[in-house]
Amino acid sequence: MERKGCRVRAGRGGSNEEEQRDVSVVPAEVLPGVRVADDDAEEAAVLGPRPRLWPSLAAVYRAQLSRARVARIPLLFVATFQSIGIMIMLRGVVSGGDDARSVVAGSSVLVVAYVGLNLLAQYFGQLRANGGLDHYATLPVPASAVVLGAAGAYASFTVPGTVVTAVFGCVLFGLPFAHLWVLLAVIPLAGAALAGLGAALGLLAPRPELATLLGQLGMSAALLLGVLPAHRMPEVVQLVRDALPSTYGVEAFARTFGGDPDWALVLGDLGVCAAVGVASLALATWAYRRAAVR
Amino acid sequence: MCAVRGLTKTYPAVRGRRGAPGSPEVRATDDVRLDIRRGEIFGLLGPNGAGKSTLVRQLTGLMRPDRGSIEILGHDIVRHPERAARILAYLGQESTALDELTVSLAAETTGRLRGLEVRRAREERDDVLAELGLTSIASRPLNKLSGGQRRLACFAAALVGDRPLLVLDEPTTAMDPVARRAVWAAVNRRRAERGSTVVLVTHNVIEAETVLDRVAVLDRGRVIACDTPAGLKDRVAGEVRVELVWREQAPLEVPEVAALRARAVESGRRWSLRMAPEEARAAVATVTGGAAFAALDDFTLATPSLEDVYLALGGSTQGLVKA
Numbered sequence: 351m352e353r354k355g356c357r358v359r360a361g362r363g364g365s366n367e368e369e370q371r372d373v374s375v376v377p378a379e380v381l382p383g384v385r386v387a388d389d390d391a392e393e394a395a396v397l398g399p400r401p402r403l404w405p406s407l408a409a410v411y412r413a414q415l416s417r418a419r420v421a422r423i424p425l426l427f428v429a430t431f432q433s434i435g436i437m438i439m440l441r442g443v444v445s446g447g448d449d450a451r452s453v454v455a456g457s458s459v460l461v462v463a464y465v466g467l468n469l470l471a472q473y474f475g476q477l478r479a480n481g482g483l484d485h486y487a488t489l490p491v492p493a494s495a496v497v498l499g500a501a502g503a504y505a506s507f508t509v510p511g512t513v514v515t516a517v518f519g520c521v522l523f524g525l526p527f528a529h530l531w532v533l534l535a536v537i538p539l540a541g542a543a544l545a546g547l548g549a550a551l552g553l554l555a556p557r558p559e560l561a562t563l564l565g566q567l568g569m570s571a572a573l574l575l576g577v578l579p580a581h582r583m584p585e586v587v588q589l590v591r592d593a594l595p596s597t598y599g600v601e602a603f604a605r606t607f608g609g610d611p612d613w614a615l616v617l618g619d620l621g622v623c624a625a626v627g628v629a630s631l632a633l634a635t636w637a638y639r640r641a642a643v644r
Numbered sequence: 645m646c647a648v649r650g651l652t653k654t655y656p657a658v659r660g661r662r663g664a665p666g667s668p669e670v671r672a673t674d675d676v677r678l679d680i681r682r683g684e685i686f687g688l689l690g691p692n693g694a695g696k697s698t699l700v701r702q703l704t705g706l707m708r709p710d711r712g713s714i715e716i717l718g719h720d721i722v723r724h725p726e727r728a729a730r731i732l733a734y735l736g737q738e739s740t741a742l743d744e745l746t747v748s749l750a751a752e753t754t755g756r757l758r759g760l761e762v763r764r765a766r767e768e769r770d771d772v773l774a775e776l777g778l779t780s781i782a783s784r785p786l787n788k789l790s791g792g793q794r795r796l797a798c799f800a801a802a803l804v805g806d807r808p809l810l811v812l813d814e815p816t817t818a819m820d821p822v823a824r825r826a827v828w829a830a831v832n833r834r835r836a837e838r839g840s841t842v843v844l845v846t847h848n849v850i851e852a853e854t855v856l857d858r859v860a861v862l863d864r865g866r867v868i869a870c871d872t873p874a875g876l877k878d879r880v881a882g883e884v885r886v887e888l889v890w891r892e893q894a895p896l897e898v899p900e901v902a903a904l905r906a907r908a909v910e911s912g913r914r915w916s917l918r919m920a921p922e923e924a925r926a927a928v929a930t931v932t933g934g935a936a937f938a939a940l941d942d943f944t945l946a947t948p949s950l951e952d953v954y955l956a957l958g959g960s961t962q963g964l965v966k967a
Binding site: 483488495 | 701704705706707708719727729731732733738739740741742744750752754756758762807808
C-alpha cells in the first residue's frame with residue numbers, strides 16, 4: 351500500500367522549518383506506482399506550504415464578509431435603527447452646539463461598537479465554545495490573519511450604518527456635512543480598537559454567555575458614555591469615559607463638526623484609537639492562540 | 645507514517661458547584677500506542693466517551709497530551725503541534741466556522757488557508773465539488789442544507805489542498821447512502837492515486853467492517869485491540885450471535901427460554917446472545933417450536949460482528965451503532 355514519493359527527502363534531520371521551506375517539493379502523485387516495502391520513519395516529510403499573512407487575511411476577510419449577506423443584514427439594520435432612534439429621542443433635549451455634535455458623533459460610533467465589539471465578541475465566544483475554532487486551528491493559517499480578517503470584516507459591516515447615522519444626524523441637528531469624510535479614518539481606527547476588544551473578550555471569556563454579556567456591557571458603555579454629552583457627567587464617570595476607546599473615536603468625529611476644527615486634536619484622538627487598536631488586536635491574537643490549542 | 649506511544653491525557657476533576665454535582669478525574673486517553681501505516685484506512689472504533697475524539701484532538705495538534713509522543717511523517721507533533729496543520733486535513737464534528745458560508749466559498753477559503761494560490765484553490769474547489777456531486781448546491785450557504793449535505797460540504801472543504809493524511813471524525817453522520825458512497829469513493833481514489841492515509845473515527849460497526857483496513861478498538865481511553873476487522877472477528881470466530889425479539893414478553897414459563905435468559909443481553913423486548921454454533925442451533929430449535937414460537941416476534945442468526953468483538957473484549961455495548 352505504500353509508495354515512494356510521499357516521503358520526499360528534505361534535508362536530513364531537517365526538522366528545522368527554515369531549512370525545509372526552500373526545498374523544492376516533489377509531490378507524491380508525480381511518482382505513481384513506485385512502492386516501498388517498509389515505512390522508515392527516520393526522515394521527515396515536507397510540510398505543506400505555510401500560507402502567508404496577507405493572502406490568508408484576505409481569504410478570511412472575504413469569507414467573513416460573505417457571512418453578512420447571509421446572516422448579518424438584519425443585525426446591521428438593528429444597529430442603525432438603534433442609533434437613529436437615540437438621536438430622535440435626544441432631539442427633544444438637545445438643541446444644538448457642542449451637545450448636538452457629541453450626540454451625532456456618539457450615535458455614529460455606537461454602530462461600530464454594536465457590530466465590532468458586541469457582535470464580534472458573541473461570534474468568537476460561540477466559535478470557541480462549540481468547537482468552531484478547530485477548523486481554523488487545524489489549518490496552517492497565521493493566528494493574526496484569522497483575528498484581523500474577522501475584525502476587519504466586522505468593522506466593514508459597520509460602514510453603511512455609520513454613514514447613514516451620521517448623515518441622518520447632520521440633517522436632524524443641522525450640522526455641516528463638510529468634514530464627514532473624516533469617517534474614512536474614524537471607522538477603520540475606532541473599528542480596529544472596538545473589534546479588537548470584542549475579539550479579545552470573545553476569545554478570553556470562559557463561557558459564551560459571558561462573552562455575550564461582556565460584549566453587551568461594552569456596547570452599553572459606549573452608548574451611555576459616548577452619546578451623552580460629557581460635561582454633564584460626574585467626574586468619576588468622566589474618568590471611565592476616558593478609559594473607553596470608543597470615546598476617542600467620538601471626540602475625533604465631534605471635533606470636525608466645528609467651523610474650524612483643530613486637526614491636531616483630531617489626529618491625537620485618532621492616534622489613541624490606533625494605539626488601542628494595535629494593542630487589542632495583539633491581545634486578541636494571543637487569546638486566539640491560547641483558545642485554539644487546549 | 646504515524647506512530648503514537650504512551651499517549652496519556654487526564655481531564656482534571658471538576659468540583660461540583662451549588663446544585664450541580666462534580667465529576668471525578670477522567671483519563672481520556674490512557675497509555676495509547678498506535679502505528680498507522682501509509683495508505684491505510686485506519687479506524688478508531690468505540691462508543692461515545694471512549695476517548696476517540698480526545699485521541700484525534702491530540703493527533704491533530706489541537707490538544708497537548710500530558711505524556712507520550714506522536715510522530716507523523718517524521719514530525720514530532722507533541723513538540724510542534726503547529727506542524728500538524730501542514731501535514732493533515734481534519735474534518736471535525738462541528739461545522740460552525742463554515743456554517744454561514746456558501747459551499748463554494750467554504751471549500752475555496754479552506755484551500756486558500758492551506759496555502760493554495762487563488763487560482764489553484766478555485767480549480768481544486770471545482771474538482772472536489774464535482775467529484776462529490778455538490779456542484780448544484782455550490783452557491784447555497786451550509787446552514788441552509790440538510791445535515792448530510794452540510795457534512796458532505798465540510799468533507800469537500802477538508803479535501804481541498806491535498807494532504808497526505810486525512811483525519812475524519814465521523815464523516816458520514818446523517819448522510820444518505822449516495823453521499824456515503826461519494827465519501828468512500830473519494831477516499832479510495834486519493835488512496836489509490838496519491839497514497840493518502842486516512843484515520844477514521846467511527847462508532848458505526850457496519851461502516852468499520854466495510855471500509856477499514858485496520859481498526860483500533862477503544863474503551864475508556866485504552867486501546868483494547870488493534871487488528872484488521874477480519875482478524876478481530878477471528879477472535880470470536882467460534883461463536884455466532886442469536887437475536888430474539890419477543891412479541892410482548894419472553895415466555896419464561898418455558899424452561900429452555902428461562903435458561904437462555906441468564907446468557908442474554910436484554911434491551912427491551914430484544915435479547916442478544918453469543919454462543920457456540922451447536923448451542924445456537926439448539927436455541928433456535930427451542931424458540932421456533934411450541935409455546936416459545938407463539939411469543940416470538942423475530943429472530944436472527946448471524947456471524948459475529950465487530951460489536952461482538954467489542955463485547956468479547958470486555959467493552960460496554962452502549963453507544964455502538966449498526967447502520
